[in-house]
Amino acid sequence: KQEVTQIPAAxxxxxxxxxxxxxxxxxxxxxxxxxxxxxxxxxxTSLLLIQSSQREQTSGRxxxxxxxxxxxxxxxxxxxxxxxxxTYLCAVSWGYxxxxxxxxxKLQVIP
Amino acid sequence: DVKVTQSSRYLVxxxxxxxxxxxxxxxxxxxxxxxxxxxxxxxxxxYFSYDVKMKEKGxxxxxxxxxxxxxxxxSLILESxxxxxxxxxxxxxxxxxxxxxxxxxxxxxxxxxVV
Numbered sequence: 001k002q003e004v005t006q007i008p009a010a011x012x013x014x015x016x017x018x019x020x021x022x023x024x025x026x027x028x029x030x031x032x033x034x035x036x037x038x039x040x041x042x043x044x045t046s047l048l049l050i051q052s053s054q055r056e057q058t059s060g061r062x063x064x065x066x067x068x069x070x071x072x073x074x075x076x077x078x079x080x081x082x083x084x085x086x087t088y089l090c091a092v093s094w095g096y097x098x099x100x101x102x103x104x105x106k107l108q109v110i111p
Numbered sequence: 112d113v114k115v116t117q118s119s120r121y122l123v124x125x126x127x128x129x130x131x132x133x134x135x136x137x138x139x140x141x142x143x144x145x146x147x148x149x150x151x152x153x154x155x156x157x158y159f160s161y162d163v164k165m166k167e168k169g170x171x172x173x174x175x176x177x178x179x180x181x182x183x184x185x186s187l188i189l190e191s192x193x194x195x196x197x198x199x200x201x202x203x204x205x206x207x208x209x210x211x212x213x214x215x216x217x218x219x220x221x222x223x224x225v226v
Contacts, residue, residue, distance in 0.1 A: 034214040042219055043117075043201055049214040089154075091215065097167070099215070103153040 002027045004092050006102035013080055014110050021075040021105050023090035028068045031093040035064050035075050038087045038104070047088075048075070080109045114138070117202050117218035124225050130189040132221050134202030142205045143185035144215070145169075145177065147198040154201065160185055192225045199223075 005024045013019050023033070032051045036044040048057045048064040050073065056065040063076040077084055089104040118133040136143065144159040146169075156169030158177040166177050174196060178186045185204075189196055202218040 032214065036217070041199075041222065043115075044203075044215075044217040046214055046216060097159060097161075099156075101154040103151070 002092070002094055002098065002100055004090060004100045004102040006088075006090060006105050008105060009103070010106040010108070012108040012110060015080060015082060017080050017109075018076070018078050019080055019107075021077070021088050021107070023073040023075070023092075023102055025071045025073075025092045025100075027094060028071055029094060030068060031095050031098075033064075033066055033073050033093070034091045035062075035073075036089045036091065038089060040086075044089065077107075080107075082109050082111050085109050115202055115204050115216050115218040117200075117221050119221050120219065122221060122223045124189075124192050124223065126193060126225055128189075128192045128225075130192050130223070130225075132187040132189075132200055132202075132223070134185045134187070134218055135183050136185075136204040136216070137183065138204070138206075138216075139182065140204035140206050140216075141182075142207070143179065144203040144205075145175075145185070145187045146201045146203065147171070148201055148220075149198050157187065189223075192223075194225050197223060197225045 003026045034049045035047040038044050050057050050066045061078040066073045087104040087106045091101045093099045115136045145157040146154045148154050155171050160166045160179040176188045200221045203215045205215050206213045
């Protein structure tokens with residue numbers, strides 16, 4: 001079974017800290033991996049999409065890396081801000097209509 | 112930017128009612144999806160559609176049906192709402208198979224409460 005795990009489930013950091021969120025998956029034959037942000041009571045906002053042939057993607061203060069051999073992706077957030085507080089989810093695609101979402105890491109950035 | 116619009120942010124319905132959740136996307140995506148999201152269970156796929164009038168069951172289709180009469184619109188129907196269908200419902204679209212090169216785009220969600 002293809003599973004996606006995000007640990008920890010919750011994380012609290014002081015403002016300004018650099019932090020890493022983790023996403024692990026059980027089958028390395030992925031198609032792509034997508035990171036999302038979800039604010040309370042709202043939908044998912046796409047942050048970064050990494051294709052299986054790529055090692056990383058960057059957008060502003062965010063950097064996502066992919067290591068298929070170890071079944072792991074990390075989302076690096078530089079110089080965290082209170083506005084970064086949200087739940088971050090990863091979604092792994094193994095091909096046609098085979099997408100599994102992690103249950104997310106709830107991030108709180110303390111001013 | 113691709114936009115996925117869900118017609119209602121919050122809905123309160125009574126047990127036994129027929130409920131329609133509407134989703135519209137504006138970028139000519141072939142694939143559309145309905146998920147529900149519950150605490151501790153994450154996102155679970157209810158139904159998806161890969162073309163007009165085409166649909167496939169996801170992981171939890173029981174108690175739901177869908178309709179896709181036009182490419183841009185994908186409706187989720189609760190035939191007879193029950194309290195265990197109280198949840199956040201999320202619609203998504205994508206350009207190609209498996210999310211393709213563009214991944215998924217989600218709507219803002221509909222929080223449905225069945226009383």
